[in-house]
Amino acid sequence: xxxxxxxxxxxxxxxxxxxxxxxxxxxxxxxxxxxxxxxxxxxxxxxxxxxxxxxxxxxxxxxxxxxxxxxxxxxxxxxxxxxxxxxxxxxxxxxxxxxxxxxxxxxxxxxxxxxxxxxxxxxxxxxxxxxxxxxxxxxxxxxxxxxxxxxxxxxxxxxxxxxxxxxxxxxxxxxxxxxxxxxxxxxxxxxxxxxxxxxxxxxxxxxxxxxxxxxxx
Amino acid sequence: xxxxxxxxxxxxxxxxxxxxxxxxxxxxxxxxxxxxxxxxxxxxxxxxxxxxxxxxxxxxxxxxxxxxxxxxxxxxxxxxxxxxxxxxxxxxxxxxxxxxxxxxxxxxxxxxxxxxxxxxxxxxxxxxxxxxxxxxxxxxxxxxxxxxxxxxxxxxxxxxxxxxxxxxxxxxxxxxxxxxxxxxxxxxxxxxxxxxxxxxxxxxxxxxxxxxxxxxx
Amino acid sequence: xxxxxxxxxxxxxxxxxxxxxxxxxxxxxxxxxxxxxxxxxxxxxxxxxxxxxxxxxxxxxxxxxxxxxxxxxxxxxxxxxxxxxxxxxxxxxxxxxxxxxxxxxxxxxxxxxxxxxxxxxxxxxxxxxxxxxxxxxxxxxxxxxxxxxxxxxxxxxxxxxxxxxxxxxxxxxxxxxxxxxxxxxxxxxxxxxxxxxxxxxxxxxxxxxxxxxxxxx
Amino acid sequence: xxxxxxxxxxxxxxxxxxxxxxxxxxxxxxxxxxxxxxxxxxxxxxxxxxxxxxxxxxxxxxxxxxxxxxxxxxxxxxxxxxxxxxxxxxxxxxxxxxxxxxxxxxxxxxxxxxxxxxxxxxxxxxxxxxxxxxxxxxxxxxxxxxxxxxxxxxxxxxxxxxxxxxxxxxxxxxxxxxxxxxxxxxxxxxxxxxxxxxxxxxxxxxxxxxxxxxxxx
DNA sequence: AATGAATGAGGCTTCATTCAT
DNA sequence: CATGAATGAAGCCTCATTCAT
Numbered sequence: 001x002x003x004x005x006x007x008x009x010x011x012x013x014x015x016x017x018x019x020x021x022x023x024x025x026x027x028x029x030x031x032x033x034x035x036x037x038x039x040x041x042x043x044x045x046x047x048x049x050x051x052x053x054x055x056x057x058x059x060x061x062x063x064x065x066x067x068x069x070x071x072x073x074x075x076x077x078x079x080x081x082x083x084x085x086x087x088x089x090x091x092x093x094x095x096x097x098x099x100x101x102x103x104x105x106x107x108x109x110x111x112x113x114x115x116x117x118x119x120x121x122x123x124x125x126x127x128x129x130x131x132x133x134x135x136x137x138x139x140x141x142x143x144x145x146x147x148x149x150x151x152x153x154x155x156x157x158x159x160x161x162x163x164x165x166x167x168x169x170x171x172x173x174x175x176x177x178x179x180x181x182x183x184x185x186x187x188x189x190x191x192x193x194x195x196x197x198x199x200x201x202x203x204x205x206x207x208x209x210x211x212x213x214x215x216x217x
Numbered sequence: 218x219x220x221x222x223x224x225x226x227x228x229x230x231x232x233x234x235x236x237x238x239x240x241x242x243x244x245x246x247x248x249x250x251x252x253x254x255x256x257x258x259x260x261x262x263x264x265x266x267x268x269x270x271x272x273x274x275x276x277x278x279x280x281x282x283x284x285x286x287x288x289x290x291x292x293x294x295x296x297x298x299x300x301x302x303x304x305x306x307x308x309x310x311x312x313x314x315x316x317x318x319x320x321x322x323x324x325x326x327x328x329x330x331x332x333x334x335x336x337x338x339x340x341x342x343x344x345x346x347x348x349x350x351x352x353x354x355x356x357x358x359x360x361x362x363x364x365x366x367x368x369x370x371x372x373x374x375x376x377x378x379x380x381x382x383x384x385x386x387x388x389x390x391x392x393x394x395x396x397x398x399x400x401x402x403x404x405x406x407x408x409x410x411x412x413x414x415x416x417x418x419x420x421x422x423x424x425x426x427x428x429x430x431x432x433x434x
Numbered sequence: 435x436x437x438x439x440x441x442x443x444x445x446x447x448x449x450x451x452x453x454x455x456x457x458x459x460x461x462x463x464x465x466x467x468x469x470x471x472x473x474x475x476x477x478x479x480x481x482x483x484x485x486x487x488x489x490x491x492x493x494x495x496x497x498x499x500x501x502x503x504x505x506x507x508x509x510x511x512x513x514x515x516x517x518x519x520x521x522x523x524x525x526x527x528x529x530x531x532x533x534x535x536x537x538x539x540x541x542x543x544x545x546x547x548x549x550x551x552x553x554x555x556x557x558x559x560x561x562x563x564x565x566x567x568x569x570x571x572x573x574x575x576x577x578x579x580x581x582x583x584x585x586x587x588x589x590x591x592x593x594x595x596x597x598x599x600x601x602x603x604x605x606x607x608x609x610x611x612x613x614x615x616x617x618x619x620x621x622x623x624x625x626x627x628x629x630x631x632x633x634x635x636x637x638x639x640x641x642x643x644x645x646x647x648x649x650x651x
Numbered sequence: 652x653x654x655x656x657x658x659x660x661x662x663x664x665x666x667x668x669x670x671x672x673x674x675x676x677x678x679x680x681x682x683x684x685x686x687x688x689x690x691x692x693x694x695x696x697x698x699x700x701x702x703x704x705x706x707x708x709x710x711x712x713x714x715x716x717x718x719x720x721x722x723x724x725x726x727x728x729x730x731x732x733x734x735x736x737x738x739x740x741x742x743x744x745x746x747x748x749x750x751x752x753x754x755x756x757x758x759x760x761x762x763x764x765x766x767x768x769x770x771x772x773x774x775x776x777x778x779x780x781x782x783x784x785x786x787x788x789x790x791x792x793x794x795x796x797x798x799x800x801x802x803x804x805x806x807x808x809x810x811x812x813x814x815x816x817x818x819x820x821x822x823x824x825x826x827x828x829x830x831x832x833x834x835x836x837x838x839x840x841x842x843x844x845x846x847x848x849x850x851x852x853x854x855x856x857x858x859x860x861x862x863x864x865x866x867x868x
Numbered sequence: 869a870a871t872g873a874a875t876g877a878g879g880c881t882t883c884a885t886t887c888a889t
Numbered sequence: 890c891a892t893g894a895a896t897g898a899a900g901c902c903t904c905a906t907t908c909a910t
Contacts, residue, residue: 034338035254035255035338036255037252037255038252038253074404114337116400117337117338117396118338119400120334120396120397120399120400121251121255121335121338124399124400124402124403127399127400127403127404134404134406137404137405141405161421164405164407165421167405168393168409169390169421169425172389172390172393172397173386173389173390175389175393175397176385176388176389176392176393177385179334179337179396180388180389180392181337182337182340182341182344182345183333183337183344184385185341186341186344186350186351187291187344187350187351187354188351188354188381188384189351190381192385200377204378204382204386204429207429207432208386208425211428211429212421212424212425212429215424215428
């Protein structure tokens with residue numbers, strides 16, 4: 001009875017979503033590559049399957065496009081964090097695991113790092129407008145909080161460092177290594193992202209955090 | 218009534234230097250505030266005692282002006298580092314002192330931090346062209362190197378971390394705290410540069426470095 | 435529970451008419467508010483129960499929509515004029531009555547005034563295409579003509595002023611008061627449409643016409 | 652001793668002024684022809700000796716250009732009015748003279764009329780921003796005021812009509828005749844600006860004002 | 869009869885830079 | 890040594906309209 005009529009609506013929606021995603025991917029690359037002001041809407045359009053007009057049709061403008069790119073980038077890093085389950089690990093191992101995941105994600109997503117750098121040059125004015133980012137990011141803190149609490153209960157962690165401090169320490173290390181890679185290399189002659197040194201820095205970060213947390217304070 | 222005959226050559230040179238310095242100061246603020254692409258030559262000129270034409274006259278263009286700004290910013294931070302004399306201090310105290318000086322300089326010079334962020338968005342292409350920067354920056358590494366060597370001799374420092382790693386660790390911490398202040402605050406609700414938390418982070422950095430260097434590795 | 439079977443044809447037609455009327459009302463407001471070039475098809479659609487696509491479906495385009503709006507506006511003002519019956523009045527009273535009706539209609543329909551202003555900026559090119567407008571407007575002149583004739587017969591009206599001149603005089607007064615209200619107020623500080631001055635101007639117009647028509651010429 | 656050096660500065664200024672005037676003239680024509688929203692910056696530029704860029708250099712933007720056009724148009728009509736000296740004329744003749752001057756100026760400057768129509772479509776928002784227009788326009792009222800006062804003293808003018816009312820009456824007549832010329836012609840078949848009818852309307856206006864002012868009220 | 873998605877053409881504006889003296 | 894005037898190229902965005910079902 002029900003003829004296999006092409007599900008026009010759905011197919012269109014899929015097209016629409018694909019086009020949007022295409023634009024978002026391209027825009028993410030362009031914004032990461034050149035920053036907000038350096039990025040060109042024409043260039044994004046040219047690297048896309050569609051036309052410049054579609055950017056305005058789907059996103060409204062350069063700024064809104066940038067904001068969706070940024071929001072998606074944050075969502076992804078937090079999603080990656082959520083995949084690690086550390087509930088069953090002892091505090092030391094758990095904290096090391098989190099450091100490693102963060103390290104890996106920054107390394108794998110230099111564009112995310114560059115977007116965040118760009119956003120800070122703009123004083124986080126766009127992020128400030130994104131209600132929802134707080135919600136998306138708090139799980140990361142809650143997780144650390146729980147691990148730190150367990151560590152303190154066991155008497156192995158100092159107690160003058162809170163979850164946000166640990167997050168800053170880990171993120172700062174990972175972020176700087178990727179974000180400042182270029183000036184660092186130009187000035188000190190060392191490529192912080194050289195694969196040959198990857199394990200060294202990955203371990204260094206874990207040690208660093210553990211050494212500090214387990215020190216006497 | 219009788220005006221003193223102007224000692225033409227010298228006074229002109231002084232004028233020239235003053236104008237250049239005026240432009241450089243203004244440009245530093247503008248580039249730090251908005252990044253390279255966001256900065257406007259017109260805006261720099263407007264905030265200056267002179268005219269836009271002079272920027273081209275003295276510097277050649279936006280890019281060259283930016284490069285001089287950047288070069289001066291690096292020279293200043295390294296000069297600050299050179300003022301500390303740690304030769305007479307024991308390795309632990311010396312390394313703590315260096316961390317503090319770096320911490321203080323980043324805090325006091327957020328514009329430097331923003332310029333370096335901007336430069337990294339541009340893949341350090343300008344810094345790469347600045348041949349003198351390596352020379353200006355190596356003393357910082359040499360100093361650390363000497364301290365680390367002393368510490369290792371005394372058997373109190375681990376030996377799998379070199380001077381550049383320590384520099385990265387210290388700079389990364391100080392840099393992130395200032396550079397990512399805005400997104401961090403928007404997302405986690407904590408102002409990393411809040412004066413009330415200044416001592417906490419300053420001590421945290423020192424502990425961090427020392428805890429790690431003195432751990433067993 | 436049992437929905438009444440829709441009398442398809444008629445109901446559809448009614449739907450159609452309602453949608454058309456909805457669009458026309460909204461478009462009238464938008465064109466009056468912003469002029470032809472300032473009006474936005476998107477905006478009209480947004481203020482409507484239907485979608486932009488329907489505007490093209492029912493009217494063909496912006497220009498045709500504008501023309502229907504204009505035609506309807508003219509039809510309405512002339513219809514209002516037809517409601518007054520002055521055949522039984524003496525010429526003086528009749529002419530005063532017509533002046534008042536015109537005055538009232540302009541005051542009550544500033545949108546009509548603005549549409550006509552807009553149309554004149556376009557050199558009445560649309561009105562010129564509207565073949566029916568002449569027919570719809572001649573009764574107004576014929577009416578005046580008849581009154582003037584009676585007045586002249588009675589020896590109370592001068593004879594160097596014809597019906598079209600009187601119409602121009604009355605319309606001009608009423609039109610200017612509404613159309614140029616804004617510049618007049620900005621420049622001379624007087625709101626010509628202030629309710630407190632309404633009777634003054636309404637009487638002034640009647641006097642004006644009568645004084646002139648009954649003068650010796 | 653003083654060589655006839657070309658007065659560079661002055662010459663340049665003259666060039667500048669000529670270019671500005673060229674743009675203003677062209678813009679006045681374009682804005683009058685098509686209204687604010689219908690006018691095209693590109694079109695103005697094309698009809699000019701210079702380029703589109705110069706419009707932004709000299710005026711800042713479309714809106715500012717429009718405002719300067721409008722301001723100049725008002726200044727000109729008031730300047731024309733100031734050229735008539737009516738102090739020595741008896742009130743009746745004086746008021747007739749003013750009506751004629753106004754009539755002539757509207758006829759000679761249809762662009763002024765169209766600009767004012769356009770401005771009213773925009774609710775006089777630009778005129779409202781022009782401080783100074785009030786000052787430029789009040790002399791016209793003061794002049795009328797003085798004539799009306801003299802007429803009343805002599806017992807020949809009614810006293811329920813003030814200077815602003817008279818100005819409205821005269822302007823309204825002149826303005827409508829030019830502004831609504833096109834719709835009027837399309838609908839009633841009469842060209843109000845036909846030279847053959849010029850004297851008729853010019854006299855009609857004078858009579859109208861005088862008949863009304865000298866009526867018993 | 870009705871509609872959501874798409875779009876080519878053109879709009880206004882801004883930028884770093886150079887010209888001409 | 891210094892400068893006011895000028896500008897080509899490119900930027901972001903909006904418009905009325907049509908496509909494809």
